Amino acid sequence: MSVDRSHEELKALVAPYAVGAVPPDEMDVTRAHIMSCEECTAELESIQSAVGDLAFAVEPVPLPPGFAERVMAQVAAERPAEVVGIRSQRRFSFSLGSALAAAALLLATAVMAAGFVDARSDLASSKRISSALWQAKADFTLEGDGRVYSKVLAASDGGAIFVSRGLDAVDEGRDYQLWLMRGTCADVAAPACRKISAGTFEVRDGVAIVRSEKSLEGVKRAAVTVEPEGGSPQPTTNPVLLSA
Amino acid sequence: MTLAGRLVARDEDALREVMETYGGMVFGMAKRIVNDPNLAEEVAQDTFLSLWRRPEAFDSRRGGMGSFLVGVARNKGVDLVRREESVRRRRDSIAAEVEAMSAIDPAADRLGAVDDREQVKDALAQLSDMQREALVLAYFGGRTYREVAVELGVPEGTAKTRLRDGLLRLRQLLASEA
Numbered sequence: 001m002s003v004d005r006s007h008e009e010l011k012a013l014v015a016p017y018a019v020g021a022v023p024p025d026e027m028d029v030t031r032a033h034i035m036s037c038e039e040c041t042a043e044l045e046s047i048q049s050a051v052g053d054l055a056f057a058v059e060p061v062p063l064p065p066g067f068a069e070r071v072m073a074q075v076a077a078e079r080p081a082e083v084v085g086i087r088s089q090r091r092f093s094f095s096l097g098s099a100l101a102a103a104a105l106l107l108a109t110a111v112m113a114a115g116f117v118d119a120r121s122d123l124a125s126s127k128r129i130s131s132a133l134w135q136a137k138a139d140f141t142l143e144g145d146g147r148v149y150s151k152v153l154a155a156s157d158g159g160a161i162f163v164s165r166g167l168d169a170v171d172e173g174r175d176y177q178l179w180l181m182r183g184t185c186a187d188v189a190a191p192a193c194r195k196i197s198a199g200t201f202e203v204r205d206g207v208a209i210v211r212s213e214k215s216l217e218g219v220k221r222a223a224v225t226v227e228p229e230g231g232s233p234q235p236t237t238n239p240v241l242l243s244a
Numbered sequence: 245m246t247l248a249g250r251l252v253a254r255d256e257d258a259l260r261e262v263m264e265t266y267g268g269m270v271f272g273m274a275k276r277i278v279n280d281p282n283l284a285e286e287v288a289q290d291t292f293l294s295l296w297r298r299p300e301a302f303d304s305r306r307g308g309m310g311s312f313l314v315g316v317a318r319n320k321g322v323d324l325v326r327r328e329e330s331v332r333r334r335r336d337s338i339a340a341e342v343e344a345m346s347a348i349d350p351a352a353d354r355l356g357a358v359d360d361r362e363q364v365k366d367a368l369a370q371l372s373d374m375q376r377e378a379l380v381l382a383y384f385g386g387r388t389y390r391e392v393a394v395e396l397g398v399p400e401g402t403a404k405t406r407l408r409d410g411l412l413r414l415r416q417l418l419a420s421e422a
Contacts, residue, residue: 012401015408016389020319021382023390024326047408050415052307054383055314056360057368060268061275064285068263071292075256078297145301168303171252226300238297 005029007037014043018051028141035149035165140222142241150241152180152222155211160198162210162222164241167203170226175200177227178210179235185220188242193220200231247309251299259296266310267292270317277321277386287324291317322386367417375410378403 010033016022022030034040138151142164150164162178170176178198185193198212223239225232250258267288274287291313295302302312368376377396381387387395393403 012404012408013389015411016382016404018411019379019383019407020315020322021387021389021392021407023388047411047415049307050411050418051315051383052311053360053364053367053414053418054379055269055273055311055318057364058269058273058276058314058361058384061272063263063267063271063288064281067267067271067285067288068260071263071289071296072256072260074289074293075259075296144298168300170300240298240300 005033007033007039010034011037011040011043014040015047018044018047019054031149139216140219140243142222142224142243144224144239144241148241150224152178152216152243154216158215159211159213160216162198162201162208162212162224164203164208164224166206167208167224167240168206169203173229174226175229175231176203176208176224176240177201177231177235178212179223179225179239180212180214180216180219181221181223182218183220188221188223188239195223195234197231197233198222200227200229246304248299248302248304251295251302259292262295262309262313263292266313269310270313273314273317273384274321276384277318278325283324284321287317287321290320294320318383318386325386363418367414370417371410371413375406375413378406379410379414382407 010030013022013026013030014034017030017034034044138153139160140152142148142150142152144150145166148164148166150162150167152160152162155161160180167176177200179195180198181188181193181195183192183194184190187193188195196214198214199210201208201210222243223235224241225235225237225239227236245253247258247262251262270291271284271288274284274291275281278284278287294316295313302309306312368379371379374396378392381392381395382389389403389407390400392407393400396403398406
């Protein structure tokens with residue numbers, strides 16, 4: 001059982017993780033542990049520059065003729081269509097740094113919902129709460145850039161909680177927005193995939209926690225996009241994070 | 245404005261410039277991983293398109309655009325290889341892999357980043373054979389640490405340790421040269 005794996009065992013996977021050599025079946029548990037463990041995050045940061053440098057050792061091979069034109073044709077084909085409006089959603093914004101007091105209750109609901117720990121015993125320690133939240137079982141794991149770890153889980157009151165680590169802060173005048181998608185969502189851009197806003201959020205110190213009253217009932221996928229400040233009725237950009 | 249900033253601002257010329265500058269590195273990595281020119285083009289296209297779709301994913305504080313794109317191409321290539329069972333994984337001998345990493349192809353030098361490449365290759369050459377083999381197989385060969393262990397005939401724990409020690413040494417070597 002993955003949760004029984006020791007810190008030492010998982011810490012040994014930091015270097016394989018950094019070079020992308022963790023097998024798919026161990027990826028989730030490895031990433032979840034690294035992101036919830038200060039020591040492992042520090043180790044990852046200390047070796048990441050070496051992995052970046054390693055990229056320069058690759059032998060360049062000239063691109064095939066017409067390569068750039070083929071890419072640009074695809075770019076042209078993807079230029080965004082017009083936006084269909086629905087009423088805007090309430091704004092939710094919590095960061096781990098600023099909202100710990102308010103977060104205690106919502107984290108407790110998340111943690112209890114996940115059945116992972118006895119929440120009351122953990123309330124004393126915000127650090128342990130967040131650790132429990134990071135380790136709680138996800139209903140949706142959102143993939144994006146490899147260093148971002150995000151998931152959505154059901155809260156016991158019927159709402160949803162989104163936690164994310166590793167996202168960059170967005171530019172002034174923009175917000176992240178969380179979307180829950182119902183319907184037929186093999187193609188998330190299709191109208192048959194209904195995108196419901198679960199609120200906008202900010203990232204502070206790389207961490208974001210969003211509490212939404214939206215239910216996960218019938219939700220097929222979850223996504224995060226970057227939108228103009230205050231959010232959009234429907235996504236106007238491609239997701240930076242998307243669940244499978 | 246930086247190239248990254250222009251991408252965020254949806255400047256299509258910026259994407260062209262990115263492809264001109266880093267296309268060779270990206271395609272080189274893609275070819276190494278998937279070992280098929282058509283699949284390599286698919287991986288390279290996908291790499292630049294994902295940069296275009298999510299330019300925010302690139303964070304200059306974490307390294308250069310080249311490193312970022314090569315890493316993306318590597319991971320996309322590995323995913324493709326793992327998905328497509330019809331694609332037979334290249335099983336070059338370790339010796340050939342490692343030799344390729346320590347040789348410098350003069351024809352490739354025109355394609356940019358030569359100083360960086362020589363420096364990194366120098367550093368790779370200074371690792372122990374065991375560390376270099378493990379890193380080259382994992383990073384440039386797209387192998388998991390388990391596959392590295394099997395190919396090197398060592399326990400999995402040893403493969404993990406060699407990757408870690410190799411990266412730490414590499415960081416030290418490159419930091420002292422900078």
